[in-house]
Amino acid sequence: MALLEVHDLEVNYGVIRAIKGISFEVNEGEIVTLIGANGAGKTTTMQSTVGLIPKKSGKVIFDGNDITKTPCHKIVHLGMTQVPEGRRIFQELTVYENLLMGAYSTKNKTGFKDDLNKIYERFPRLAERKNQIAGTLSGGEQQMLAMGRAIMSHPKLLMLDEPSMGLSPLLVDQVFEIIKEINKDGTTILLVEQNAGKSLSISDRAYVLENGEIVLTGTGKELSESEMVKKAYLGG
Amino acid sequence: MEFLTILINGLSIGGIYAMIALGYTMVYGIAKMLNFAHGDIIMIAGYTIVLFFPVNPIVGIVAAIVFCAIAGIVIEKVAYKPLRGASPLAVLITAIGVSKLLQSAALIYSKGAIKGVPITTLGAIELFGGNLKIDVITLITIVCSVAIMVALTMFIKRSKTGRAMVAVSEDKGAAQLMGINVNKIITITFIIGSALAAVAGALMIFKPQGVEPTFGAMPGIKAFAAAVIGGIGSIPGAMVGGIVLGFIEAIFGATPLRDYVDAIEFAILIIVLLVKPTGILGKKRREKV
Numbered sequence: 381m382a383l384l385e386v387h388d389l390e391v392n393y394g395v396i397r398a399i400k401g402i403s404f405e406v407n408e409g410e411i412v413t414l415i416g417a418n419g420a421g422k423t424t425t426m427q428s429t430v431g432l433i434p435k436k437s438g439k440v441i442f443d444g445n446d447i448t449k450t451p452c453h454k455i456v457h458l459g460m461t462q463v464p465e466g467r468r469i470f471q472e473l474t475v476y477e478n479l480l481m482g483a484y485s486t487k488n489k490t491g492f493k494d495d496l497n498k499i500y501e502r503f504p505r506l507a508e509r510k511n512q513i514a515g516t517l518s519g520g521e522q523q524m525l526a527m528g529r530a531i532m533s534h535p536k537l538l539m540l541d542e543p544s545m546g547l548s549p550l551l552v553d554q555v556f557e558i559i560k561e562i563n564k565d566g567t568t569i570l571l572v573e574q575n576a577g578k579s580l581s582i583s584d585r586a587y588v589l590e591n592g593e594i595v596l597t598g599t600g601k602e603l604s605e606s607e608m609v610k611k612a613y614l615g616g
Numbered sequence: 617m618e619f620l621t622i623l624i625n626g627l628s629i630g631g632i633y634a635m636i637a638l639g640y641t642m643v644y645g646i647a648k649m650l651n652f653a654h655g656d657i658i659m660i661a662g663y664t665i666v667l668f669f670p671v672n673p674i675v676g677i678v679a680a681i682v683f684c685a686i687a688g689i690v691i692e693k694v695a696y697k698p699l700r701g702a703s704p705l706a707v708l709i710t711a712i713g714v715s716k717l718l719q720s721a722a723l724i725y726s727k728g729a730i731k732g733v734p735i736t737t738l739g740a741i742e743l744f745g746g747n748l749k750i751d752v753i754t755l756i757t758i759v760c761s762v763a764i765m766v767a768l769t770m771f772i773k774r775s776k777t778g779r780a781m782v783a784v785s786e787d788k789g790a791a792q793l794m795g796i797n798v799n800k801i802i803t804i805t806f807i808i809g810s811a812l813a814a815v816a817g818a819l820m821i822f823k824p825q826g827v828e829p830t831f832g833a834m835p836g837i838k839a840f841a842a843a844v845i846g847g848i849g850s851i852p853g854a855m856v857g858g859i860v861l862g863f864i865e866a867i868f869g870a871t872p873l874r875d876y877v878d879a880i881e882f883a884i885l886i887i888v889l890l891v892k893p894t895g896i897l898g899k900k901r902r903e904k905v
């Protein structure tokens with residue numbers, strides 16, 4: 381069953397047509413990736429889907445609800461959130477307070493302690509640094525915090541916008557491992573990546589975005605074997 | 617004794633500036649705008665207290681806090697919310713327009729007559745065998761402003777809404793991704809800022825000159841200077857800036873330079889901005905979508 385359906389989405393920045401009518405869907409339990417070069421429109425797609433930037437036209441259905449015009453904060457309460465491009469953790473708050481903000485939309489107070497302990501188990505570095513101001517963390521730690529913060533809201537669908545950006549190869553592997561684990565725990569994933577090789581290898585399905593249009597779609601395996609993808613995104 | 621007098625006066629004047637400056641700085645931090653109508657909220661508090669004083673002074677103060685909070689909500693919804701995302705200049709001009717509108721409305725309401733409360737002093741107490749004389753209102757002002765600043769700091773640091781305010785001021789987009797309703801947080805910010813301005817107005821009311829349409833203009837502009845000196849957007853900064861201005865007034869008020877206090881304060885504002893453009897506790901911020 382499709383958890384997220386996006387139909388004919390168009391997004392403009394003034395006169396610039398950034399997204400030119402794309403449709404895609406994410407089924408429950410899947411990992412789906414949007415790959416595309418810098419400027420293809422991946423971030424615009426993610427942010428307009430979650431309600432952070434306005435859509436020109438199109439329709440978005442999430443978990444049976446039409447959320448086309450729903451403001452972002454309400455969408456989060458419905459169970460969809462995003463680790464935004466550039467992580468955007470709250471620099472002035474501590475690691476613990478960032479995780480607390482992640483749980484802002486949850487009602488259950490006792491569940492919070494359990495959730496927090498799970499995050500600290502999954503990311504031991506965050507446990508060590510829980511009282512540290514988040515702005516002083518390294519890039520990798522900030523990415524872990526951004527992911528931990530997003531999981532605190534128990535999303536049905538977690539979107540991640542270039543989580544591997546700016547990280548060392550070792551950390552990149554770790555990030556992809558964690559994404560697989562989060563998915564195994566029952567969270568559906570929509571991933572955006574320029575790192576096509578790694579992301580296709582963990583994806584059930586993928587879409588290729590070029591200049592605001594979807595030019596190719598298929599399973600992760602199909603796309604990683606496609607000549608066009610190999611040439612454009614896998615360096616040969 | 618001279619020193620103690622200056623200390624007490626400085627704290628009391630500074631406490632009032634700090635309470636008003638908190639409104640400027642919180643609104644700036646969260647809505648990223650300079651609310652130049654903030655000073656006029658003090659004037660609304662003044663007229664409300666004068667109106668209800670004959671019923672009961674406490675009722676007057678409570679009514680002032682409620683009226684000012686409502687005024688803050690209405691101003692934000694009607695004048696500023698439609699301009700969210702507009703150019704900062706448009707918002708600034710609108711805020712100046714709101715200020716003029718409130719002052720004109722006050723002029724029509726008061727028909728130009730100065731209104732005051734029937735008493736102009738709450739008396740004074742004498743200490744050290746009459747060597748130190750302190751006005752009761754001065755003591756009340758110090759206690760109130762310190763209590764309010766402590767309470768506000770705790771609220772920001774410890775409550776869910778307070779932390780959401782910090783999150784919104786740092787990154788609106790990321791805050792929305794936490795499920796925070798940014799519009800609601802902005803409304804709460806206007807309510808708190810206006811309520812603090814109302815308390816400041818109540819503490820300023822016992823004066824022979826009474827309330828007039830520009831009652832809040834000068835304290836408003838000084839508190840704005842205090843917020844900038846402390847670092848606009850920073851809550852501790854507004855407190856520090858307010859206290860700094862309060863002490864400047866108390867110190868120079870005790871010298872022959874007392875007629876030049878306003879000029880000295882604004883000169884200090886300029887010097888602080890030259891040395892540290894972000895203010896004493898201000899930080900550089902990056903803007904994000």
Ligand SMILES: Nc1ncnc2c1ncn2[C@@H]1O[C@H](COP(=O)(O)OP(=O)(O)O)[C@@H](O)[C@H]1O
Nearest residue numbers: 393396398416417418419420421422423424425
């Ligand atoms: N705030 C903006 N204003 C104007 N144009 C923008 C803005 N953000 C992105 N764009 C343009 O929209 C297109 C898609 O950008 P983006 O969605 O960020 O791509 P990607 O995430 O795939 O790198 C690019 O051409 C970019 O220059």
Ligand SMILES: [Mg+2]
Nearest residue numbers: 422423424465
């Ligand atoms: Mg991007």
